[in-house]
Amino acid sequence: MPSKFNILLISCLLTSFSSFATQHFAIAIHGGAGTISPSTVSADKIKLYEAKLKQATDAGYAILERGGSSLDAVNTAVNILENSELFNAGKGAVYTFDGMHELDASIMDGRTREAGAVASVKHIKNPINLARLVMTDSVHVMLSGSGAEEFALQKGMELVPNRYFDTISRYQSLQKAKEKIRKLESASSTASAFRANYVELDNEYKMGTVGAVALDKQGNLAAATSTGGMTAKRYGRIGDSPVIGAGTWADNESCAVSATGHGEFFIRYNVAADICAKVKYQKKSIEKASNEVIFGPMHKAGGTGGVIVIDNKGNIALTYNTVGMYRASRKQGEDAKVAIFAD
Amino acid sequence: MPSKFNILLISCLLTSFSSFATQHFAIAIHGGAGTISPSTVSADKIKLYEAKLKQATDAGYAILERGGSSLDAVNTAVNILENSELFNAGKGAVYTFDGMHELDASIMDGRTREAGAVASVKHIKNPINLARLVMTDSVHVMLSGSGAEEFALQKGMELVPNRYFDTISRYQSLQKAKEKIRKLESASSTASAFRANYVELDNEYKMGTVGAVALDKQGNLAAATSTGGMTAKRYGRIGDSPVIGAGTWADNESCAVSATGHGEFFIRYNVAADICAKVKYQKKSIEKASNEVIFGPMHKAGGTGGVIVIDNKGNIALTYNTVGMYRASRKQGEDAKVAIFAD
Numbered sequence: 001m002p003s004k005f006n007i008l009l010i011s012c013l014l015t016s017f018s019s020f021a022t023q024h025f026a027i028a029i030h031g032g033a034g035t036i037s038p039s040t041v042s043a044d045k046i047k048l049y050e051a052k053l054k055q056a057t058d059a060g061y062a063i064l065e066r067g068g069s070s071l072d073a074v075n076t077a078v079n080i081l082e083n084s085e086l087f088n089a090g091k092g093a094v095y096t097f098d099g100m101h102e103l104d105a106s107i108m109d110g111r112t113r114e115a116g117a118v119a120s121v122k123h124i125k126n127p128i129n130l131a132r133l134v135m136t137d138s139v140h141v142m143l144s145g146s147g148a149e150e151f152a153l154q155k156g157m158e159l160v161p162n163r164y165f166d167t168i169s170r171y172q173s174l175q176k177a178k179e180k181i182r183k184l185e186s187a188s189s190t191a192s193a194f195r196a197n198y199v200e201l202d203n204e205y206k207m208g209t210v211g212a213v214a215l216d217k218q219g220n221l222a223a224a225t226s227t228g229g230m231t232a233k234r235y236g237r238i239g240d241s242p243v244i245g246a247g248t249w250a251d252n253e254s255c256a257v258s259a260t261g262h263g264e265f266f267i268r269y270n271v272a273a274d275i276c277a278k279v280k281y282q283k284k285s286i287e288k289a290s291n292e293v294i295f296g297p298m299h300k301a302g303g304t305g306g307v308i309v310i311d312n313k314g315n316i317a318l319t320y321n322t323v324g325m326y327r328a329s330r331k332q333g334e335d336a337k338v339a340i341f342a343d
Numbered sequence: 344m345p346s347k348f349n350i351l352l353i354s355c356l357l358t359s360f361s362s363f364a365t366q367h368f369a370i371a372i373h374g375g376a377g378t379i380s381p382s383t384v385s386a387d388k389i390k391l392y393e394a395k396l397k398q399a400t401d402a403g404y405a406i407l408e409r410g411g412s413s414l415d416a417v418n419t420a421v422n423i424l425e426n427s428e429l430f431n432a433g434k435g436a437v438y439t440f441d442g443m444h445e446l447d448a449s450i451m452d453g454r455t456r457e458a459g460a461v462a463s464v465k466h467i468k469n470p471i472n473l474a475r476l477v478m479t480d481s482v483h484v485m486l487s488g489s490g491a492e493e494f495a496l497q498k499g500m501e502l503v504p505n506r507y508f509d510t511i512s513r514y515q516s517l518q519k520a521k522e523k524i525r526k527l528e529s530a531s532s533t534a535s536a537f538r539a540n541y542v543e544l545d546n547e548y549k550m551g552t553v554g555a556v557a558l559d560k561q562g563n564l565a566a567a568t569s570t571g572g573m574t575a576k577r578y579g580r581i582g583d584s585p586v587i588g589a590g591t592w593a594d595n596e597s598c599a600v601s602a603t604g605h606g607e608f609f610i611r612y613n614v615a616a617d618i619c620a621k622v623k624y625q626k627k628s629i630e631k632a633s634n635e636v637i638f639g640p641m642h643k644a645g646g647t648g649g650v651i652v653i654d655n656k657g658n659i660a661l662t663y664n665t666v667g668m669y670r671a672s673r674k675q676g677e678d679a680k681v682a683i684f685a686d
Contacts, residue, residue, distance in 0.1 A: 113611045113644070119462075119581065120487060137534035139541045140580045141607045144463060145488055147579025155534075191480035191498075198482045236490025237483045238462065245588040245613040264484045268456045270588040273613045277620035301456070 261305010
């Protein structure tokens, strides 16, 4: 018969093992969703996308592996995507109707529910870094426009000229989008007719975002999202990316989400927080919760896009109702999985 | 024994009665929460507040009574509060650090989940009207700054000079707030010290909002929120009022909410949508759901403020964790109930 001591020892070892076993770490990232298919993207470009997605995932993974925080992991992964021309965020940001670039970003710490966001900044190379500074160094959550840049300067951040974000391919997209919008406007006699016709505008002009979610060894979740917004956007439009609850959400009790898609719908359906509410209140898996939100009433209303989700056990869901989504993930002890088109 | 016809008739009448009985209409409004007590507000001023709250409630009620929409009811009620100097919204908006006024507002239609919001507008007399125009006449949900005003001009809305919002009492509040903030800054050697000290700043400077929620005879919910934001706000700060899910939410399937309080916390805890998520997913009453959110983890983290909530049966919850909240409500067939201090 086992002695009391042995029982204690076994029990203690089992507890330690179980506690160790649940401390999975993992990361997932996205580079936007849309009508991405082998017919719309060249084979060479696909390789570039895949390599950059892998690089960002591995960089975030390395931070988690050496015991770093999920906040550092998502921040670093997003920086790599922001610094690439391939994605609509940072360097690759699309143009506004007036030929400028206005960037949005947000970040959230699942441990404390602290959050930071910036909207419509024009001279910030890595908007996610400024969003993080808002979270850690300001008494606010959301700063916008030149005021956000004043804060950046006070914190010693260097500004870049708006033309830093100029790229030929995005400029060409702007011209095409403006031409289509003008045609829609002249074909629409009323505001509601324009709204109805606007649905026809290619979804590519309405989307494009980068984001990351991660779980670290300490069991903390984090999420980050960064974007150049909608091509040819006007009127100081703010999409879902800097809206906590819509484009970004992280709560250790449930999950972390970064979204990409037609932002107006993602705001109206509170997408990121709603997925985690289903996990928290209905005890649904992130797979089921994200399917219900991404393919539910929002989709029926016309909302397209996707999300990356991670829960506090390291499960990952990559869910989208578009043709494809630039995405990658890496779980503890595994290699990075990179994908662009449908499974 | 009753004939089959009689049974049919009784059953039919009961159904009609029950269907009629559930078509309650109702409205609730708020004019901000805070350290409001008989010792901080004079008896004369209390009468002014009560009269204005009653006027706004009755105006919204009258629209509902004659079969108008909940959207019209909340819009009209908020307009009356915006046009009064008493509340921090519209005419009575507080000052920014730089001595300007920057207003935020949002509105949501529970029937369609359509929403409109404006952030940091400086020349819009009734920001809630512009938020509604964004909802009905634009392809966007959230517009900001001068871009939002360009949209307003294109829609034929007249702008007012920023000094329209000037009031002596708010100017005096700004001077006091700036003095306190400067003292906090010089007493804080680091950003995190300032953040810690900032908690000490009177909550009055962080709050002040107006809002309305309503259920109409058609069973449709709506919510609207309008504010001048935080006294002495800087850096293009955006609070919870224009953030759909945080300060405003409406969904026929659950409830409609307008919030007032320390906006940063209301964003981080997704307050308005979270209350409705608890109603929708956990089948909780709005009373229980709003108590859990307003007195739950957010409050423990330091978040203060309140909400007005209405569900699709016309139940109303007026919940706040502050000393008082300017509030009023009126249910079908009843008189308006107006209150300021704790029950």
